Amino acid sequence: MRGVDAETAQPTPTGAVPKGRSARLAVPAAVLASVAGAFAYVGAVDPNEPGHYPVCPLLRFTGILCPGCGGLRSAHAFVHGDVLAALQANATAVLGYLGFAVLWTVWVVRAARGRPLRVELGPVHLWALGTLLLVFTVVRNLPFGGWLRP
Template sequence: MSRSRAPTRGAFARLAVPAGVLAAVAGAFAYVGSVDPYEPGHYPVCPLLRFTGIFCPGCGGLRSAHAFVHGDMPAALHANAPAVLAYLGFAVLWTVWVIRAARGRPVRVDLGPVHLWTLGTLLLVFTVVRNLPFGGTLLP
């Protein structure tokens, strides 16, 4: 007798968490897509920008998400390019998670110290460059 490849109840249970995460992220993007971050008063101001005048690596992230939702990739990249890379990275990791969960395999993302230090260094360099006079094109 051959085993059937039909999804089992266990497969649906394994997909519940990834589906919940996708629903939460889609809800957040839907909200940011419908509530314009360019209009003052809708979102809080970045505390680092407010008190120091320095743009943090996240500054422009809401504007980037708003443009991304509306399909305006040049505006999304201009507002915060690392955020766009993070959106795309999330999509890839989520897809891998779903495929592995459907197959009953665990998902492991092993980011070692080298990966984390590299990511932190890249974000630090981005932050420094966007706050220097010649980095004006990186400002949100």
Template structure:
């Protein structure tokens, strides 16, 4: 064994250098208006979509396509009645919105809470995405499945659009 190989000193730690030409700079924190651009854009798209559905009545035939699952199988999907629900909700008729698709109305409330949380976090400069445990996603999927099954059974006719 070579003596010089075992007695070699470790490389010294790199000396920090000030940023200069050709060296990367730390990104500047985004301004509040720039941070709020995404939540405001999402809300603008949602308002535009609800505005369109409010103006173009889904209860009139020919304005929107028919649900393919309902058309070919006669089974209501979890979204069946969603446009009628959004139309009624946009006009302030909450009982009619619940009658068309109760789960969609719950979804509007969940969206509002998530959007508000996102907007507040981004406004304060916090990371925009809080972590969501997989159990919540599985629970949401199970809720959709149960809602779909019940609204297609005779005793769940009240949930059908």
């Protein structure tokens, strides 16, 4: 026997308890609170001052900048509203912040409507993302890629 969810008028599976809107938004809210907390910490504790954060092991042992190098400086600048400094510190990180904002917004809208978020990345998408990060890493470590270094 199936019931009907009062808020969405959608059928519920047998024995399923329909969730209210606040329950559906609890996980996206918790994720946002966690990300906001992390950004608040990085905004308050300046990564440009030595001794606050560990050094990237790849950079320390090889001298090669990884795709994440400069990410904390980028987040610090982003929190303080300096988007150009954030882009200069790590452009892919800024794209990641914006991508997260879009994905989170879609998640909240779908959760409020009682629909699940489905992000289906196929092999082409994953290869494209990996290639982008690889090209970014290689270019920022070459002499002409100085504009991509933190």
